[in-house]
Amino acid sequence: MSMPVRILFVCLGNICRSPLAEGVFKDRLHAAGLSNAMDVDSAGTGSWHVGEAPDTRMQATSRARGVEIGHQKARQITCADLERFDHIFVMDKNNLSDVLSLDPDGLHHHKIRLFREFDPEPGDYQVPDPYYGGEDGFERVFDIADRTASMILRRLLEENPALADQAPGDDQAPGDDQASRDTD
Numbered sequence: 001m002s003m004p005v006r007i008l009f010v011c012l013g014n015i016c017r018s019p020l021a022e023g024v025f026k027d028r029l030h031a032a033g034l035s036n037a038m039d040v041d042s043a044g045t046g047s048w049h050v051g052e053a054p055d056t057r058m059q060a061t062s063r064a065r066g067v068e069i070g071h072q073k074a075r076q077i078t079c080a081d082l083e084r085f086d087h088i089f090v091m092d093k094n095n096l097s098d099v100l101s102l103d104p105d106g107l108h109h110h111k112i113r114l115f116r117e118f119d120p121e122p123g124d125y126q127v128p129d130p131y132y133g134g135e136d137g138f139e140r141v142f143d144i145a146d147r148t149a150s151m152i153l154r155r156l157l158e159e160n161p162a163l164a165d166q167a168p169g170d171d172q173a174p175g176d177d178q179a180s181r182d183t184d
């Protein structure tokens with residue numbers, strides 16, 4: 001079996017957008033029977049919420065739409081993450097400049113991209129920060145993550161067809177219960 005592909009999602013606080021992206025992407029991997037083919041994590045550029053669970057509003061929206069993220073814990077991105085991960089998807093342009101600035105020599109810049117580059121409806125290429133807004137902001141972020149996570153998985157499988165060979169075939173049936181997703 002080949003080495004897992006390592007994927008990191010990054011936002012500001014690591015309590016709204018990037019934990020959701022992590023959860024939705026893992027959900028897609030699980031549905032494809034590919035949970036073991038990739039290492040998936042998320043982090044924030046800021047340290048204010050380190051150790052906290054995702055924002056309860058983001059958890060509630062995500063749970064209502066079938067993705068449990070309540071077990072996650074916020075952490076701050078480090079320079080070591082730039083070495084460790086193969087692909088780093090950031091939620092907005094501030095995140096992009098903050099993450100690029102962790103790599104002044106540009107050794108890892110090719111790994112760092114806006115998440116919404118892969119959104120079929122990319123808008124301004126940024127995932128709006130829902131933290132200070134109303135409930136509809138969380139729904140909107142879920143819609144974006146829902147579309148974009150699927151496209152990223154499709155793209156990674158196109159780039160690396162050997163990954164699909166790691167799917168056991170009938171690993172996942174539609175309607176699979178949520179509890180098994182939490183063990184990812």
Ligand code: 4NP
Pocket residue numbers: 011012013014015016017018044048129130131
């Ligand atoms: P996130 O949202 O970057 O999507 O996790 C935010 C969470 C907290 C703050 C800002 C954005 N904050 O200022 O504490």
